[in-house]
Amino acid sequence: MKKLISWIVKQAxxxxxxxxxxxxxxxxxxxxxxxxxxxLFVMGGLLASAVVGIDTKQTVAYKVFTFLLSLIxxxxxxxxxxxxxxAVKRILPKFATKGEMLSYRIIIENKSLKKQSxxxxxxxxxxxxLSHKEFLDAQEPGEENRNFFDRTMGYHRFRWLILKKKxxxxxxxxxxxxxxxxxxxxxxxxxxxxxxxLNFNRLIISSPDPFGLFKAFVHIYLEQTVLVLPRRYHxxxxxxxxxxxxxxxxVALASxxxxxxxxxxxxDYRPGDPLRKIDWKSWVKTGKPIVREYQDEFFVRHAxxxxxxxxxxxxxxxxxxxxxxxxxxxxxxxxxxxxxxxFVGEDAHFFTSGRGLCHTDKMLEILAIVTTCKEKPFxxxxxxxxxxxxxxxxxxxxxxxxx
Numbered sequence: 001m002k003k004l005i006s007w008i009v010k011q012a013x014x015x016x017x018x019x020x021x022x023x024x025x026x027x028x029x030x031x032x033x034x035x036x037x038x039x040l041f042v043m044g045g046l047l048a049s050a051v052v053g054i055d056t057k058q059t060v061a062y063k064v065f066t067f068l069l070s071l072i073x074x075x076x077x078x079x080x081x082x083x084x085x086x087a088v089k090r091i092l093p094k095f096a097t098k099g100e101m102l103s104y105r106i107i108i109e110n111k112s113l114k115k116q117s118x119x120x121x122x123x124x125x126x127x128x129x130l131s132h133k134e135f136l137d138a139q140e141p142g143e144e145n146r147n148f149f150d151r152t153m154g155y156h157r158f159r160w161l162i163l164k165k166k167x168x169x170x171x172x173x174x175x176x177x178x179x180x181x182x183x184x185x186x187x188x189x190x191x192x193x194x195x196x197x198l199n200f201n202r203l204i205i206s207s208p209d210p211f212g213l214f215k216a217f218v219h220i221y222l223e224q225t226v227l228v229l230p231r232r233y234h235x236x237x238x239x240x241x242x243x244x245x246x247x248x249x250x251v252a253l254a255s256x257x258x259x260x261x262x263x264x265x266x267x268d269y270r271p272g273d274p275l276r277k278i279d280w281k282s283w284v285k286t287g288k289p290i291v292r293e294y295q296d297e298f299f300v301r302h303a304x305x306x307x308x309x310x311x312x313x314x315x316x317x318x319x320x321x322x323x324x325x326x327x328x329x330x331x332x333x334x335x336x337x338x339x340x341x342x343f344v345g346e347d348a349h350f351f352t353s354g355r356g357l358c359h360t361d362k363m364l365e366i367l368a369i370v371t372t373c374k375e376k377p378f379x380x381x382x383x384x385x386x387x388x389x390x391x392x393x394x395x396x397x398x399x400x401x402x403x
Contacts, residue, residue: 017153017154017155018132018135018136018154018158019132021154021155021158022130022158025158025162031043033215034214034215034217035213035214035215036208036212036213036214036215038211038212038213039072039075039212039213039214042068042071042072042213043072045064045068046065046068046069046072049061049062049064049065049068050065053065071211071213072213072214074209074211075209075211075213075214076214078209078210078214078216079209079214079215079216079217080216081216082207082216082218083218084110084111084112084116084218085110085111085112086108086109086110086111086178086205086218086220087108087109087111088106088107088108088109088203088220088222089106089107089108090104090105090106090188090200090203090222090224091104091105091106091107092104092200092224092226093226094226094227095226095227095228095229095361095364096192096198096226096227096228096229097192097228097229097230097231097232098192098193098194098195098228098229098230098231098323099191099192099193099231100191100192100231101189101190101191102168102189102190102191102192102226103187103188103189104187104188104189105185105186105187105188106121106185106186106187106188106203107183107184107185108175108178108183108184108186109178109181109182109183109184110178110179110180110181110182111180111181112180113180114180115177115178115179115180116175116177116178116207117177117178118207118208119174119175119178119205119206119207120172120173120174120175120205120206120207120215121172121173121175121188121203121204121205121206122170122171122172122173122203122204122206123168123170123188123190123200123202123203123204124200124201124202124203124204124219125167125168125170125190125198125199125200125201126167126199126200126201127165127166127167128165128167130158130161130162130165134161135154135157135158135161138157138160138161139157140156140157140160140161141160141316143156143157164315166193166194167192167193167194167198167199168190168191168192168193168194168198169190169191169193170190171189171190172206173186173188173189175205192228194228195228195229195230195231195319195322195367195368195369196227196228196368196369197225197226197227197228197369198225198226198227198228199223199224199225200222200223200224200225200226201221201223202219202220202221202222202223203219203220203222204217204218204219204220205217205218205220206218227365227368227369228368229326229364229365229367229368230319230322230323230325230326230364230367230368231323231326232323232326232327232330233323233324233327234327235327235328235331237331265293266279266282266290266291266292266293267290267291267293268288268289268290268291269288269289269290269291270291273291277291277292277293278290278291278292279291279292300337300338301337301338301339301340301392302332302337302338302339302340302392303339303340303341303342303385303388303392304325304328304329304339304340304341304342305342305343305381305385306321306322306325306341306342306343306367306370307321307343307381308343308344308345308370308371308372308373308381309344309372309373309376309378309381310372315372318372322367322370325341325367326364326367329341329353329360329363329364329367330360330364337354338352338353338354339352339353339354339363340352340388340392341353341363341366341367342381342384342385342388343370343373343381344373344376344380344381344384345370345371345373346376348380348381348383348384349366350384350388351363351366
């Protein structure tokens, strides 16, 4: 017995129980999806009667076992006869937000010859798999406070990693009565739990058997993707200091608002152009209104620097940093100023928004897929800031003093 316990502890320290945990987790997930609440109670009774009814001479519990096993077997067999056909169209929005309800529409048509009722559905989302190496390298927050057995076995760490990788919170929803060849539009809801791309794999329609124990499934493959933006917090109106400074070469796509303008060219008048931009001499020569086109060279410019050099066990801190950065991007007024987003991923990245260059949505898309940097040196971010410091409205003198 001691040798057995010693062997189990040895295997646990090597992560050998990982595959056992994964097998148990997958089996439990299958039970939760396939069996109804009543079916799970029957399975519990089946297991209990099997234990109690081992000795058929001392108890009649084996009869209960036989009866419950027959019920489950009939329910499973009946599920093979559920073969309706459906046509499904999923209408998704372009964006979702982490931690907020994502509502979308599903249009479903019953292609079979008889009406379908009592059906349910849920989404199957592509989830990243948990590897053995991740299990060995990860450390659950507060794991050092657990007892020796829990630390050695690693089950709580396994559960924490599974929940951490979960892309969305999904619940089973009911379908209305579906007459033959009639389209029905229904509202579906899920809650994204991670930013980035949420990949919809298939829609699963289920129907309980006549006993209400086991569910038959129809899989409808319908791959689609929605981008989940970072969670954003409500911030008070921001009034950042800074004066307009010269931007070498101007900003080619910026809107024409500023302290100094550089003449670019003449063009035809467009509805909405200010009268002060009309070139009256050209109008006289051509017989049609002509306006002067200018390019600004003086702008207020700020920088938003995201530190991506975070250790793996501080991922939650990094996620909060991304959320705060997204909150600033959403709150800052960029109609008459520029905002530079700087961070380091596989390379040093520099994005500018405002004045017609890049909309807020684009900046949020970038923040939705940003990841931590584990291989590049921090000096890369420092150099990136120094290279652009001279164009910033406030921090250029501060940065020069730090050199």
